[in-house]
Every structure is written in C-alpha cells, then in structure tokens.
Amino acid sequence: MAAVALRVTDAAKAYVNGGHETPVFSRVDLDVESGEILALLGPSGCGKSTLLRAIAGLDELSGGEISWPAGGDAASRVGVVFQQPLLLPWLTVLENVKLGLRYRAHRGAADDEAVRSTIAEFGLSELIEAYPDELSGGQAQRVSVARTVVTNPQIVLLDEPFSALDPLTRASMQDWLVGIQQSLGLTAVIVTHDVDEAVFLGDRVAMMSPAPGTIVQSWRLDRATRAERGSQAADELKREILATYRGLERPGQLASMPAETSAQVAAGV
Amino acid sequence: MTISPNTAGSRGTAAKVALAVGIPIAGLVAFMLLWLAWIELFVDPESFLADWSPRLGLPELRDLLASGDLNRHITASVKRIVVGLGIATAVGIPLGMAMGGFRIFNLAATPATSFLRMVSPLSWTPLAIILFGVGDAPVYFLTAIGAVWPITLSTAAGVSSLDRDWLMLSRSLGATRLETLRTIVWPGIRTEVLTGIRLGMTTAWIILVPAEMLGVDSGLGFFILDARDRFNYPEVVAAIIVIGIIGIILDRIAHYLLTPRRRERTRPVVATSVPQMQAGPVARQQYRI
Numbered sequence: 061m062a063a064v065a066l067r068v069t070d071a072a073k074a075y076v077n078g079g080h081e082t083p084v085f086s087r088v089d090l091d092v093e094s095g096e097i098l099a100l101l102g103p104s105g106c107g108k109s110t111l112l113r114a115i116a117g118l119d120e121l122s123g124g125e126i127s128w129p130a131g132g133d134a135a136s137r138v139g140v141v142f143q144q145p146l147l148l149p150w151l152t153v154l155e156n157v158k159l160g161l162r163y164r165a166h167r168g169a170a171d172d173e174a175v176r177s178t179i180a181e182f183g184l185s186e187l188i189e190a191y192p193d194e195l196s197g198g199q200a201q202r203v204s205v206a207r208t209v210v211t212n213p214q215i216v217l218l219d220e221p222f223s224a225l226d227p228l229t230r231a232s233m234q235d236w237l238v239g240i241q242q243s244l245g246l247t248a249v250i251v252t253h254d255v256d257e258a259v260f261l262g263d264r265v266a267m268m269s270p271a272p273g274t275i276v277q278s279w280r281l282d283r284a285t286r287a288e289r290g291s292q293a294a295d296e297l298k299r300e301i302l303a304t305y306r307g308l309e310r311p312g313q314l315a316s317m318p319a320e321t322s323a324q325v326a327a328g329v
Numbered sequence: 330m331t332i333s334p335n336t337a338g339s340r341g342t343a344a345k346v347a348l349a350v351g352i353p354i355a356g357l358v359a360f361m362l363l364w365l366a367w368i369e370l371f372v373d374p375e376s377f378l379a380d381w382s383p384r385l386g387l388p389e390l391r392d393l394l395a396s397g398d399l400n401r402h403i404t405a406s407v408k409r410i411v412v413g414l415g416i417a418t419a420v421g422i423p424l425g426m427a428m429g430g431f432r433i434f435n436l437a438a439t440p441a442t443s444f445l446r447m448v449s450p451l452s453w454t455p456l457a458i459i460l461f462g463v464g465d466a467p468v469y470f471l472t473a474i475g476a477v478w479p480i481t482l483s484t485a486a487g488v489s490s491l492d493r494d495w496l497m498l499s500r501s502l503g504a505t506r507l508e509t510l511r512t513i514v515w516p517g518i519r520t521e522v523l524t525g526i527r528l529g530m531t532t533a534w535i536i537l538v539p540a541e542m543l544g545v546d547s548g549l550g551f552f553i554l555d556a557r558d559r560f561n562y563p564e565v566v567a568a569i570i571v572i573g574i575i576g577i578i579l580d581r582i583a584h585y586l587l588t589p590r591r592r593e594r595t596r597p598v599v600a601t602s603v604p605q606m607q608a609g610p611v612a613r614q615q616y617r618i
Contacts, residue, residue, distance in 0.1 A: 138501075163499075164503075
C-alpha cells in the first residue's frame with residue numbers, strides 16, 4: 061500500500077447562524093494515498109465541496125483534523141481546481157498559468173521552461189498568447205489545471221471541475237485528466253456528483269450521504285476497469301454505486317435492503 | 330478594371346478618418362457660425378454683448394497666443410489641476426477600496442459621502458481660505474474635493490463587483506494579502522478606477538476656473554476675472570475658448586493614458602489546432618469585471 065499523503069480524521073463542519081447550528085458534515089474519515097485519484101461522490105449539498113475547501117485550507121473545520129503524514133501543510137501541499145476556471149481576463153493563457161508562481165509561496169516552483177513544457181503537455185502551446193474570452197470551456201479548464209499543476213502541489217483537489225462543460229467536452233476532459241494524472245504521477249481528490257465520472261476517474265470512490273454528510277462506503281477500482289469506458293465491470297460497479305445512492309435518498313432503507321432488491325432498483329434507473 | 334483589396338482597404342480607412350475628423354470639425358464650425366450669426370444679426374453693436382462675438386475673440390486669441398501672454402496662465406492652471414487631481418486620486422482610491430471591501434465601513438461612510446458629493450465644491454471656499462489662506466493651496470483643496478467623489482465611488486463600485494471567487498483562487502495559490510491586492514484586486518478594478526479619474530478630472534477642470542478667481546494672480550480663471558475688470562470681453566472669449574480646448578485635450582489624454590489595452594497579438598489564435606477539443610459546441614467564458 062502506498063504512503064498516505066493526506067489523512068482526514070473525524071472531521072466535522074457546522075455553520076452557526078443566529079444560535080442555530082446547521083451541520084454540513086460530520087465524522088468524516090478519509091485517507092488519500094500518494095499517486096491515486098480519490099473520487100468523492102455525493103448528492104448536492106452533502107458538504108463534499110466544503111470538505112474539499114477545508115482540506116485546501118480555505119475553510120475551517122468545526123471538529124476533527126486534517127494531517128499530512130508526508131509532511132507540510134495545506135498551503136504548500138495542495139493545489140485547487142475549481143468548478144469555474146477563474147482565469148483572470150486581463151492576463152494571457154501563459155500569464156494565467158504563471159499566476160501562482162508570482163506569489164512568494166511558490167516562487168521558484170517552476171522555471172519558464174517547466175511552465176512551457178507543462179503548457180505543451182496540456183495541448184495549450186498554440187494558445188499561450190490568447191486571452192480567456194477566446195478559449196472554449198474545455199481549454200479554459202485545462203489552463204486552470206495547468207495553473208495549479210505548475211506550482212507542484214502534492215495533492216490536487218478538483219471541485220467538480222468539469223460539471224460546467226458540455227457532455228462531449230466533459231468526456232474528453234476526463235480522458236485527458238487521467239492521461240496527465242498518470243504521466244505526472246499526481247495525487248488527486250476529485251469531488252463530483254456524477255457516478256460515471258467517479259467510476260471513470262477514481263482509483264477509489266468514496267460516497268458521502270446527504271447532509272449532514274459522512275462517508276458511507278468506498279470502493280476500490282482497478283485501472284483495467286477504468287481503462288474501458290462502459291466495460292461490464294464498470295457497469296456493474298456503477299449499478300452498485302447507484303443502488304447505494306438511491307438507498308441514501310431514503311434513509312433507513314439501506315441497511316434492510318437485500319442485495320437483489322438493490323440490483324432491481326438500479327436496473328430500473 | 331480591378332481594385333486590389335489593399336487599395337480598397339486604405340480607401341475605406343481614409344473615408345473613416347475623414348468621417349471621424351471632418352464631421353466634428355464641421356460641427357464646430359457650424360457652432361461658431363451660429364454664435365457669430367446670433368451676435369452679428371441680433372445684437373446691438375453698441376452693447377457690451379457685441380464684444381462677445383468670435384469675430385473679435387478669435388483674433389484676440391491669436392494675438393494672445395502669439396505674444397505668449399497666456400502661457401503663464403495656462404501653465405498655472407494645468408499645474409493646479411494635476412496637483413488637485415493627484416490629491417483626489419491619492420485619497421479617493423484607498424477610500425473607495427475601503428468602502429468597496431468592507432461592508433460595515435461602506436454602510437457607515439455612504440451617508441457622509443453622499444452628502445458631501447452633493448455639495449458644490451465652491452461652497453467650501455470660505456473654509457478653504459480659513460484652512461489654507463490664499464494662494465495655490467485652497468485651489469488644490471477645491472479641485473481635489475470636487476474630483477475625489479467620482480474616484481471614490483468608481484473605485485468602491487469596482488471593488489464590490491470584483492468576483493469573490495478570484496480572491497478564493499488567490500488564497501488557494503497561497504497569495505498574501507498584498508500579493509492579492511497587487512495581482513487580483515488592482516488589475517480587477519483598474520477600469521473602474523480609471524473611469525473615476527476621468528470623471529474626476531472633468532469635475533476638477535470645471536471647478537478650477539472659479540476657484541482661480543479667489544486670491545491667486547495666475548491661471549485662466551484669474552485671467553478671465555482680470556479681463557472682465559478691464560471690460561476686455563474679447564479676451565474673456567479667447568480664454569473661454571482656451572479653457573474648452575484644454576479641457577478636451579486633457580480628456581483625450583486621460584482617455585488615452587487610462588484605457589487598458591491588450592497587447593497586440595503577433596498571430597491569430599487557432600482554437601481548432603488543439604487535439605481532442607473539437608467536439609461539441611464550446612462554452613465561452615463570460616466575465617464581468
């Protein structure tokens with residue numbers, strides 16, 4: 061088993077509003093191993109994005125802790141890719157990619173040559189002089205991934221990065237992400253509410269329940285399963301995950317639901 | 330007979346230039362002719378009003394410019410507007426940033442700033458003279474207090490319309506507050522700030538002339554007052570023309586200096602040359618600054 065890069069222990073988050081406490085997630089335990097993609101799957105509003113932001117140091121936990129067994133802290137270890145590319149419209153693609161390198165936290169993380177080679181690897185070389193409003197959605201999101209990757213983070217956190225894209229672009233971006241993850245040896249946590257995406261991208265899939273979210277189950281996938289989009293093994297896993305998903309929507313039924321029933325439920329999807 | 334695209338192109342450009350320059354000039358000439366016609370046709374030649382004809386003002390202007398008598402006044406006025414606008418900018422940008430960035434401060438400061446900006450800057454004349462005596466200082470004060478509000482309000486509007494997600498982005502990239510200010514906030518609000526400075530400059534220039542009628546012995550405002558006291562109305566007309574022209578020039582300079590420009594690209598961007606990405610309609614990014 062590979063080394064644990066990130067460990068979340070008994071994490072909880074609640075918003076306090078006028079003396080009223082609204083829990084977002086609680087009792088979340090999670091290990092992320094070096095070199096894997098962990099897909100964090102859950103319905104909207106289950107707190108998965110909030111968890112991701114807490115890991116990134118952009119939000120504080122109400123309880124529990126986040127540790128980096130390999131050393132370091134959020135600021136130096138984590139790079140975030142958001143749902144929107146958030147490119148700065150007054151900067152070119154090249155300048156956007158180099159944004160993080162202008163900050164002291166990442167100064168010297170990559171030289172000009174390294175940046176250009178990342179840009180080339182991402183298929184963006186033709187676009188380095190372009191401005192964000194001249195890019196397609198897929199191109200913009202690749203620029204935003206490049207901006208994160210050049211700061212050389214230990215873990216890349218992706219918060220539903222492709223959900224704003226049209227389905228065809230999304231599929232090609234998923235292929236592309238798997239490719240660069242393997243060639244760069246990235247460790248990544250990707251938050252998604254799309255079961256297909258989770259199964260296709262994840263080395264592991266962890267499912268969160270609706271709010272207050274907690275991790276109810278996780279599945280380990282092998283690379284061979286992922287390599288074939290729509291393979292039988294992948295379909296079976298998807299069905300199983302969907303069944304769990306449906307069970308979560310009707311709390312209390314999950315535990316009592318026989319395996320056959322869940323398969324039937326899934327077949328009716 | 331064929332016309333090459335190039336010739337046609339340059340002919341088109343020439344026509345555009347002629348249109349862009351010719352029509353405004355024709356408009357200006359027409360305005361002068363109306364002014365001339367009104368005074369020459371309807372005004373009693375014995376009255377003081379007859380002295381306001383451009384027939385007398387324009388030759389007077391030519392003489393004043395030729396003799397260099399106006400130079401000292403033009404220099405003084407331009408210097409004052411530069412200093413006044415500089416003060417207004419130095420005060421307005423931080424104030425606007427604080428108003429745009431901190432909701433509580435904005436709530437607290439809005440009534441006072443709304444009140445102050447509705448007060449004609451010239452109302453502060455007695456206060457300016459008590460505070461600063463006579464000379465250049467009260468003129469700087471009056472132009473600055475006129476120009477500071479458009480700058481403040483534009484800056485505040487720029488900050489409050491800044492995409493908050495950009496701030497989250499810079500935090501995720503480990504930026505310090507100062508780095509965020511330099512790389513995200515300032516470039517993000519630059520357009521609004523520059524619009525504010527341009528508006529402020531217009532206000533300052535309008536305020537400058539009456540402000541120069543108080544206790545200074547140079548400047549175009551002083552020149553008008555002095556000419557009036559000598560009943561030399563053609564000189565007043567000449568000074569008014571100079572004021573209008575300098576105002577237009579300052580506005581054009583501000584527009585030119587303060588308009589953010591994208592660098593010229595060396596070659597067109599070909600989006601389709603990227604592998605994999607041809608499929609599907611592309612969602613274009615939309616940003617509001």
